[in-house]
Amino acid sequence: MPTRTLRSVMAAVLGAAAAVLILLVGLRWQPLAALDRNVATGLHTMALEHPGLTRAHRILSDWVWDPWTFRLLVAAVVLRLLWLRERAAGWWLAGTVLAGSAVQQGLKAALDRERPRWRQPVDSAEYAAMPSGHAMTAALVCVVLLWLWRERGGPGGDGGRRCAVVVACVSVPGVAFTRVWLGVHWLTDTVVGVLLGAALGLASAAVWAALRTAGQLPAPPVRFR
Numbered sequence: 001m002p003t004r005t006l007r008s009v010m011a012a013v014l015g016a017a018a019a020v021l022i023l024l025v026g027l028r029w030q031p032l033a034a035l036d037r038n039v040a041t042g043l044h045t046m047a048l049e050h051p052g053l054t055r056a057h058r059i060l061s062d063w064v065w066d067p068w069t070f071r072l073l074v075a076a077v078v079l080r081l082l083w084l085r086e087r088a089a090g091w092w093l094a095g096t097v098l099a100g101s102a103v104q105q106g107l108k109a110a111l112d113r114e115r116p117r118w119r120q121p122v123d124s125a126e127y128a129a130m131p132s133g134h135a136m137t138a139a140l141v142c143v144v145l146l147w148l149w150r151e152r153g154g155p156g157g158d159g160g161r162r163c164a165v166v167v168a169c170v171s172v173p174g175v176a177f178t179r180v181w182l183g184v185h186w187l188t189d190t191v192v193g194v195l196l197g198a199a200l201g202l203a204s205a206a207v208w209a210a211l212r213t214a215g216q217l218p219a220p221p222v223r224f225r
Contacts, residue, residue: 007206007209018192039180047122054123060175060178074141074144078094089148096144103196107196114128116183123184132176132185135176135193135194136192138172139172139194139196139201143198143201144201146164147202
C-alpha cells in the first residue's frame with residue numbers, strides 16, 4: 001500500500017474512533033462514564049497524596065507540554081522553512097496547525113462537556129473539556145513535524161529522527177496523562193484529543209502528497225537542515 005494511501009486510511013480510522021468515542025460520551029454510555037469517573041477519582045486521590053509529583057505534572061503541563069510551547073516550536077520550523085525559500089511547506093505547516101486549533105475550539109463549543117469538579121482541586125482550567133487542547137495540539141504537532149522530518153530530512157540523520165520519534169512517543173501520552181492527573185480532564189477528553197490530532201496530521205500529510213503527485217506543489221529538496 002502506498003504511503004499516501006496508508007496515511008489516508010490511518011487518518012480515517014483514527015477520526016472514526018474519535019467520532020465513536022464522542023458519540024458514546026454524548027449518549028452517556030455507562031461503562032465509558034464509569035471508566036472516566038474511576039480513572040479521574042483514582043488519579044485525583046494520588047495527586048492529593050503526592051504533592052511533589054503534582055507540582056512536577058503542573059510544570060510539565062504548563063510549560064514543557066503546553067500548547068503554546070508546541071506552537072512556538074512550529075513557528076520556529078515555519079520561519080526556518082521560509083528562510084530556506086520553502087514557502088509552500090512553511091505555510092502548509094502553519095495552516096495545518098491553525099486548522100487543528102479551529103477544529104479543537106469548534107468541537108469544544110459544540111460538545112460543551114463539563115470538566116471534572118473536585119472539593120480539593122490541584123489545578124484549574126477554563127472552557128469545555130472535550131477534546132483536550134493539550135493532547136490534541138501535542139499529537140497534531142508531533143505528527144506533522146515527524147512527517148516533515150521524514151520528507152525533508154533533519155539534523156542528526158537517522159539517529160536524530162529516532163530521537164524525535166522517542167520524544168513524540170513520550171510527549172503525546174505524557175501530556176494526556178498529566179491533564180487527567182491534574183483533574184482538569186476526563187480520560188476520554190485526552191484520548192479523543194490524541195486521536196483527532198493524529199488524524200488531522202496524517203490527513204494533512206496525505207493531502208500534501210496527493211497535491212505534489214498531481215504537480216500542484218513543488219518536490220521536496222534533497223535535505224532540510
